[in-house]
Amino acid sequence: xxxxxxxPQSLTVWEGETAxxxxxxxDSTFDYFPxxxxxxxxxxxxxxAIRPVSNKKEDGRFTIFFNKREKKFSLHxxxxxxxxxxxxxxxxxxxxxxxxxxxxxxxxxVIP
Amino acid sequence: xxxxxxxxxxxxxxxxxxxxxxxxxxxGHNDLFWYRQTKIQGLELLSYFxxxxxxxxxxxxxxxxxxxxxxxxxxxxxxxxTEPKDSAVYLCASSLGTGNTLYFGAGTRLSVL
Numbered sequence: 190x191x192x193x194x195x196x197p198q199s200l201t202v203w204e205g206e207t208a209x210x211x212x213x214x215x216d217s218t219f220d221y222f223p224x225x226x227x228x229x230x231x232x233x234x235x236x237x238a239i240r241p242v243s244n245k246k247e248d249g250r251f252t253i254f255f256n257k258r259e260k261k262f263s264l265h266x267x268x269x270x271x272x273x274x275x276x277x278x279x280x281x282x283x284x285x286x287x288x289x290x291x292x293x294x295x296x297x298x299v300i301p
Numbered sequence: 302x303x304x305x306x307x308x309x310x311x312x313x314x315x316x317x318x319x320x321x322x323x324x325x326x327x328x329g330h331n332d333l334f335w336y337r338q339t340k341i342q343g344l345e346l347l348s349y350f351x352x353x354x355x356x357x358x359x360x361x362x363x364x365x366x367x368x369x370x371x372x373x374x375x376x377x378x379x380x381x382x383t384e385p386k387d388s389a390v391y392l393c394a395s396s397l398g399t400g401n402t403l404y405f406g407a408g409t410r411l412s413v414l
Contacts, residue, residue, distance in 0.1 A: 221400055232392060232405035233344070240400075278344065282400075288357050289334070289403060293343035 195292025305406035326395030
């Protein structure tokens with residue numbers, strides 16, 4: 190059973206638009222939800238993360254919205270830039286030890 | 302501070318060979334992970350160590366994949382025997398522990414002919 194589901198598989202937006210990437214998870218005990226981005230030829234790197242104590246986390250143009258009841262969380266990229274073009278992975282981690290369950294990724298393309 | 306170091310960066314093997322991939326985690330990190338990355342499956346967990354103890358061994362990979370953590374600063378992933386379907390990027394990652402950032406190495410791109 191896939192613990193974390195991510196959609197869409199690919200997304201294309203125009204420069205300046207808001208890109209919205211979605212994830213859902215199975216296990217209600219998960220308590221840490223990071224987003225990683227990966228540029229071509231590079232390794233994944235942490236972008237932003239949230240814990241269930243809050244339902245929103247902002248860092249510049251990047252915002253995570255978290256819905257504990259529905260077991261969903263999303264990444265909003267405001268004012269998208271061509272340099273944001275990358276693959277984005279959501280993940281979830283249970284408490285106690287830190288195994289990460291990753292979504293399959295969303296390939297984002299921002300057109301100038 | 303050095304990041305996660307993986308060697309080699311590229312590996313080409315013939316079907317049936319044994320290959321060993323190496324990883325040095327960030328100094329002081331307690332958790333070490335091996336992932337396989339493909340376009341279709343994304344990131345799949347192969348093994349997870351905490352303080353050198355094996356915490357999780359990806360069920361689907363147990364038969365031909367074996368990860369070891371020889372000391373706190375070195376880990377290997379052995380694939381024996383290799384098959385063409387093993388062609389992928391193998392990523393090593395480490396973190397301080399629960400609730401901390403996962404740092405990835407540059408990966409080893411494996412091609413099995």
